[in-house]
Amino acid sequence: MDIVEQDMKAAGLPTGFQWGAGKAGIKASGNLDVAVAIAPKMATAAAMFTRNQVVAAPVTVGRRHLAATDGRVGAVLVNAGNANCATGQPGIDACLSTCSAAAETFGCIFDEVFPSSTGIIGVPLPAEKVIAALPKLKDSIGSADEHAELFAQAIMTTDTKKKVARAVVDVDGAEVRIFGAAKGAGMIYPRLGPPHATMLVYIFTDLSATSEELRAALAPAVERSFNCISIDGDTSTNDTVLLLASGASGVKMSDRVREPFENALKLVCASLAHQIVDDGEGVGHVVTLHITGARTEADAKQVATSIAHSPLCKTAWSSADPNWGRLLAAAGYSGVSFNPANVRITIGAQPVFELGVRSEAFNEAAAHAAMSEREYTITIDLGTGHAECRFVTCDLTQEYVKINADYST
Amino acid sequence: MDIVEQDMKAAGLPTGFQWGAGKAGIKASGNLDVAVAIAPKMATAAAMFTRNQVVAAPVTVGRRHLAATDGRVGAVLVNAGNANCATGQPGIDACLSTCSAAAETFGCIFDEVFPSSTGIIGVPLPAEKVIAALPKLKDSIGSADEHAELFAQAIMTTDTKKKVARAVVDVDGAEVRIFGAAKGAGMIYPRLGPPHATMLVYIFTDLSATSEELRAALAPAVERSFNCISIDGDTSTNDTVLLLASGASGVKMSDRVREPFENALKLVCASLAHQIVDDGEGVGHVVTLHITGARTEADAKQVATSIAHSPLCKTAWSSADPNWGRLLAAAGYSGVSFNPANVRITIGAQPVFELGVRSEAFNEAAAHAAMSEREYTITIDLGTGHAECRFVTCDLTQEYVKINADYST
Numbered sequence: 001m002d003i004v005e006q007d008m009k010a011a012g013l014p015t016g017f018q019w020g021a022g023k024a025g026i027k028a029s030g031n032l033d034v035a036v037a038i039a040p041k042m043a044t045a046a047a048m049f050t051r052n053q054v055v056a057a058p059v060t061v062g063r064r065h066l067a068a069t070d071g072r073v074g075a076v077l078v079n080a081g082n083a084n085c086a087t088g089q090p091g092i093d094a095c096l097s098t099c100s101a102a103a104e105t106f107g108c109i110f111d112e113v114f115p116s117s118t119g120i121i122g123v124p125l126p127a128e129k130v131i132a133a134l135p136k137l138k139d140s141i142g143s144a145d146e147h148a149e150l151f152a153q154a155i156m157t158t159d160t161k162k163k164v165a166r167a168v169v170d171v172d173g174a175e176v177r178i179f180g181a182a183k184g185a186g187m188i189y190p191r192l193g194p195p196h197a198t199m200l201v202y203i204f205t206d207l208s209a210t211s212e213e214l215r216a217a218l219a220p221a222v223e224r225s226f227n228c229i230s231i232d233g234d235t236s237t238n239d240t241v242l243l244l245a246s247g248a249s250g251v252k253m254s255d256r257v258r259e260p261f262e263n264a265l266k267l268v269c270a271s272l273a274h275q276i277v278d279d280g281e282g283v284g285h286v287v288t289l290h291i292t293g294a295r296t297e298a299d300a301k302q303v304a305t306s307i308a309h310s311p312l313c314k315t316a317w318s319s320a321d322p323n324w325g326r327l328l329a330a331a332g333y334s335g336v337s338f339n340p341a342n343v344r345i346t347i348g349a350q351p352v353f354e355l356g357v358r359s360e361a362f363n364e365a366a367a368h369a370a371m372s373e374r375e376y377t378i379t380i381d382l383g384t385g386h387a388e389c390r391f392v393t394c395d396l397t398q399e400y401v402k403i404n405a406d407y408s409t
Numbered sequence: 410m411d412i413v414e415q416d417m418k419a420a421g422l423p424t425g426f427q428w429g430a431g432k433a434g435i436k437a438s439g440n441l442d443v444a445v446a447i448a449p450k451m452a453t454a455a456a457m458f459t460r461n462q463v464v465a466a467p468v469t470v471g472r473r474h475l476a477a478t479d480g481r482v483g484a485v486l487v488n489a490g491n492a493n494c495a496t497g498q499p500g501i502d503a504c505l506s507t508c509s510a511a512a513e514t515f516g517c518i519f520d521e522v523f524p525s526s527t528g529i530i531g532v533p534l535p536a537e538k539v540i541a542a543l544p545k546l547k548d549s550i551g552s553a554d555e556h557a558e559l560f561a562q563a564i565m566t567t568d569t570k571k572k573v574a575r576a577v578v579d580v581d582g583a584e585v586r587i588f589g590a591a592k593g594a595g596m597i598y599p600r601l602g603p604p605h606a607t608m609l610v611y612i613f614t615d616l617s618a619t620s621e622e623l624r625a626a627l628a629p630a631v632e633r634s635f636n637c638i639s640i641d642g643d644t645s646t647n648d649t650v651l652l653l654a655s656g657a658s659g660v661k662m663s664d665r666v667r668e669p670f671e672n673a674l675k676l677v678c679a680s681l682a683h684q685i686v687d688d689g690e691g692v693g694h695v696v697t698l699h700i701t702g703a704r705t706e707a708d709a710k711q712v713a714t715s716i717a718h719s720p721l722c723k724t725a726w727s728s729a730d731p732n733w734g735r736l737l738a739a740a741g742y743s744g745v746s747f748n749p750a751n752v753r754i755t756i757g758a759q760p761v762f763e764l765g766v767r768s769e770a771f772n773e774a775a776a777h778a779a780m781s782e783r784e785y786t787i788t789i790d791l792g793t794g795h796a797e798c799r800f801v802t803c804d805l806t807q808e809y810v811k812i813n814a815d816y817s818t
Contacts, residue, residue, distance in 0.1 A: 054740070087767075357500075358495070
């Protein structure tokens with residue numbers, strides 16, 4: 001069994017699904033803003049949602065539908081441009097009315113419609129616009145690459161690029177395929193939990209698996225991918241990751257299939273998570289924080305998030321400034337205990353701090369050059385244990401401020 | 410007994426102290442970068458330091474000196490432009506050598522010198538430059554307004570204004586005076602602890618009090634002032650608040666004096682804390698987060714810091730954008746539990762959110778106008794209890810990013 005991660009188009013799409021996209025007039029730009037994915041009868045699903053306690057109406061409804069159907073999804077209906085969050089009972093009602101109309105349009109049961117919304121918070125969702133767009137949305141659906149691409153495009157908000165990833169697992173000659181599509185460029189610090197993620201991620205596979213089997217595969221893949229990235233530290237009210245299995249490959253989940261499938265799923269999640277940061281609002285540099293020598297993985301992650309959310313670290317990255325004192329200060333206030341004298345910091349291959357002082361080999365010009373790359377890794381060894389994590393984040397730029405100062409006005 | 414908080418110069422300076430400032434050549438600009446305050450024999454002190462576990466050499470030495478002298482300080486020696494942090498044992502040695510030279514210059518005992526440093530982290534402190542500047546520094550000292558002002562000026566780094574505050578307590582005809590000077594424009598989210606604050610704050614009073622009495626007065630004043638502000642969420646390695654009492658007023662701390670003195674101290678601390686945020690790097694708006702209806706004051710503060718550190722909230726403030734959904738989202742991921750349906754949000758006097766939805770009376774233009782003021786208050790009632798806090802913070806601007814992207818290169 002081989003896992004093959006390939007470029008869009010090089011690997012085939014999972015069979016059994018259809019995708020479509022349309023314009024409901026929610027985005028002021030007039031761009032594509034509604035998307036649908038249709039799954040065959042008996043498709044199974046597992047989802048993880050945001051841990052923010054303020055959740056959007058589609059998150060409330062999506063949870064309820066998955067519980068009611070015991071993990072069955074017939075259609076995924078997504079709108080971009082309006083988060084349908086902090087909209088009260090009218091927001092729930094608006095969401096339900098779109099689900100109801102979509103069920104009729106696409107011929108599935110009402111609570112087999114899985115809704116998602118992304119965009120501004122606190123503005124009533126114009127359900128009537130979504131509903132009016134459904135007939136044309138139905139006309140748009142198909143199972144070709146172009147359809148999957150339009151789906152990925154329609155769910156974008158401030159994203160500048162589509163985010164897609166594919167993988168194929170060969171099981172004794174039969175192919176199990178995975179296709180994932182994601183959006184998210186701001187308000188990105190997903191902390192997805194089992195009972196509960198405005199990052200939106202949809203992963204389609206033609207494996208045959210129960211909802212429980214999908215959940216068991218999804219949680220660890222999410223933990224080291226979407227739960228290990230941050231653009232701005234703002235955990236959204238709408239984050240959702242949905243894994244949907246059509247069963248159309250004829251390959252059933254089994255002890256033999258589990259490991260290669262889970263590894264392929266991790267590759268797809270890691271690729272999408274990386275693409276989200278790479279297309280983050282105003283991002284100039286993608287920085288991987290590799291925290292090593294920690295007591296526990298949770299400690300390593302706590303140090304990483306402290307640095308990933310430090311405006312002083314992030315602004316220094318924007319100018320490729322090897323101001324490593326800011327890294328050490330942010331680690332110092334992370335709440336994880338360590339002895340600074342045992343800490344080692346390297347930027348790319350450049351040693352910058354060890355034995356309590358600036359490395360003797362510190363070369364400011366070389367460190368600046370390493371940080372001038374679009375992507376690089378900062379390694380911080382805490383000297384307290386053997387656990388580690390890799391956390392992917394980005395710089396904070398004037399462009400980020402501009403984008404988010406201009407959002408709603 | 411009256412507490413009078415007055416403008417610089419309108420109230421007299423506390424008697425018994427002398428201040429001075431000079432140029433050691435640490436700042437590349439050639440501006441004033443060393444400052445000294447001289448206290449009379451038997452002056453008492455209490456200090457609070459940063460809770461960051463990575464601490465600068467002067468913090469380590471300052472703690473040690475206060476412990477060794479049981480709270481006696483004869484001279485405060487401050488340099489700006491270099492934090493003397495992450496400099497290892499050579500940094501400690503550099504600090505000690507400046508203390509030793511200052512003791513000789515100013516005629517006090519070695520460990521009665523209280524050192525402070527602020528500036529870039531990780532660059533060796535040029536102790537020889539500080540020591541060479543001491544003779545001229547000694548020539549500069551005096552007890553007039555101009556001397557106190559020069560002290561406040563020399564401790565600045567990216568600050569654009571001096572930060573000073575005064576108060577006078579009338580005790581049965583005798584005056585007890587308080588003068589405070591502060592610096593700090595970035596890396597500002599002080600979390601000062603009893604055993605331990607690159608905000609630097611020096612408060613001088615001519616009250617006669619023991620070190621223990623000063624500590625008891627300082628802690629609550631710090632908790633609701635410096636510990637309730639944040640510019641960027643980065644807790645410095647050097648934050649220090651020092652309260653120094655000369656005893657020269659002849660008024661001794663007593664049950665009768667305690668409350669008015671503590672209230673006056675709180676006023677001075679609150680004024681300096683506000684000035685620090687007001688002069689924060691790139692700040693366009695000073696925003697007070699008044700969190701009410703919380704279960705505990707700690708809960709209220711946790712919600713406030715979550716909002717104060719949200720880049721999305723802060724960028725919206727920079728353009729006076731009443732995007733209140735971001736406030737609600739940041740409160741939602743703060744870790745403090747509440748029911749969104751019971752939350753009320755007002756910006757200035759403008760209702761924006763209540764009963765789970767946008768307020769019926771929400772007026773975007775009026776909210777935008779309220780947020781166009783240099784200062785305003787956002788009130789968030791959590792609807793869970795009766796505790797509250799006021800937390801002072803600011804917007805995140807392109808100018809902040811520019812300042813901090815340019816710092817060391």
